[in-house]
Structures are given as structure tokens and as C-alpha cells.
Amino acid sequence: MDFREATRRDLPAVLALLADEDEVVDPASVVVDGASERAFASITADARNEVLVLTDGDGNGSDGPDGTDAVVIGCLQLTYIPGLGQNGRERALVEAVRVRADRRGEGLGAELMRLAVARARERGCGLVQLTSNKRRTAAHRFYERLGFARSHEGFKLSLTD
Template sequence: MAHVIFRSATRADVPAILELLIDDEIARSRQPATTPEAVDAACWAAFEAIDADPRNELIVADEDGTIVGTCQLTFTPSLSRRGAERMTIEAVRVRGDLRGRGIGRAMMAWSLQRARDRGCGLAQLTTDKRRTEAHRFYASLGFVASHEGFKLAL
């Protein structure tokens, strides 16, 4: 793995992040081939909201100036864990041609350390049931498939 740093995303990183988020067949199947202007505006508004929220961190893996990975960390206070925060990791992506080089593992280790530094009592994530390689990857990091998740499109 070349020199990769993990940092908070900037507005300039958004186009590269959006490319990473559609860098597989499952993700591409969830959205139209072209991006309507309203969706484009919604993405920019979402970035601004994430960037302004101290409980959200949009992270990029930056390899010598090129964005090669991303994830979003959300910190949620919880009464169910005796008041401890939990960190939810979402939208984990590594550029398709760079997978298997350790970037994802390093990004997850960095993210889990962020949770420890904040005093979180739990890190959680969801992944599409069709992403069997991702399931093996998360299990190799110590994550346990302990719950069944449900979603409802609105």
C-alpha cells in the first residue's frame, strides 16, 4: 500500500466520493444512469449537512492526492448502552481496482480508533446481503452478524 492518509472530506472531494459510491454493480442498480439536477443539488446539501454536524464525519482515504476510499462515521448517543455513544459506519468503499491492498482494513482500523477515542461502547454497520465479500471482510475485523436489519424506502 502506497502512502495513504485518512482525513475528513472537503467539498473538493465530493465528486470523487460520489464516483466511489457507484463503483460496483449493486450501487449502480440503485440509481439512474444520469444524475438529475435535483439529485446533484441534494448531494451537495447532504455534504454540507454532514460537514456541519459534529456527530457525522465523512472520511476519505487519500493516496498521494487521489481519493481511493471513503466511509461515513455517525456517532449516536444511546440510553440502551448505559449512555455510551455508538458509532455507525456507512458507505464504506475502496476503489475497485485497488481492493485487496489493505486500504479498507487500514480505513476500518482508523475508524474504529476514532470510536475508541470518543469513548464509544459499540461500532456497528450494515451491509447489503448480496455483498458476501464485504461480509467476510467485516468478520475478519471482528464484527459479528448479531442482528437482522430492516429498511423501508420512503
């Protein structure tokens, strides 16, 4: 397994994971539009944001163990938020956590989250937080098994139609 920052080459695979969490979407079928390109460019240019991927690769960021392209099997986005709470330490916000539907049950999601938490800890963050849709009860159980506590009630206001 290889855990690393996503590159532009990974973008179709990341978008495929985000497109449908219950089915495997072929990254070759994903059209990367201008909005996704701009968002990815903004994330990678910002030291407080990163998209991380878990691949079945050999650690070099591009090739799999058999010489073919590594397959992105998981992803998440980490955003580091400065604040006055937590004694001035940043907090890490975890979003867009996905593991390929055909690779679930192998412990990959737990490993992905463990690595993300370790990354936040290394950066000196005071806490790691996330939100999860209320309908995703299996995800809630997953996060609780990893030690996350339901500590707040979240609210969102959509600014789009």
C-alpha cells in the same frame, strides 16, 4: 496514505466511489447535484457526522506525493448516535464503505476500517455497528475478518419509490 475528514473538494471522488463499487469512475465525470451538495453540507455541519477519506496523499489534505492532486482511494461515513444503552455512550454507525476497485486487495479497506474504529474509540463510543446488503457476501466475510459479529437481523422501510 492520508486518512482525514473529507472536504468539498473530495465530494466528486467520494460520489465516484459510491457510484459503482465494481468499476473505477473518473471523479471528473461526476456531476455533483444540489441534493449531494446539501447532504454533504449537512454532514460536515453536524458534529455527529463525518465523511472520511483515505488518499494516496502526503497528509496535507490536498496534494499527492508527486505534487499532483491526491487521489481518494477509499471513503466511509461515520455517524455517532447517542443512546441510553451502552451506559449512555454513543455508538458509531459505519456506512458507505468503499475502496477504489483498482486498489482492492492491498489491505486498504482493513486500514480504513481500523482507522474508523480507532476514531470511534477515541470519541468514547461503546460500539461500532454497520449494515451490509445481504447480497454482498464478500463484504460480510471482510467485516467478519475484522472482528465484526452478525448479532442482529436488520430491517429497512424505503420511503421513496
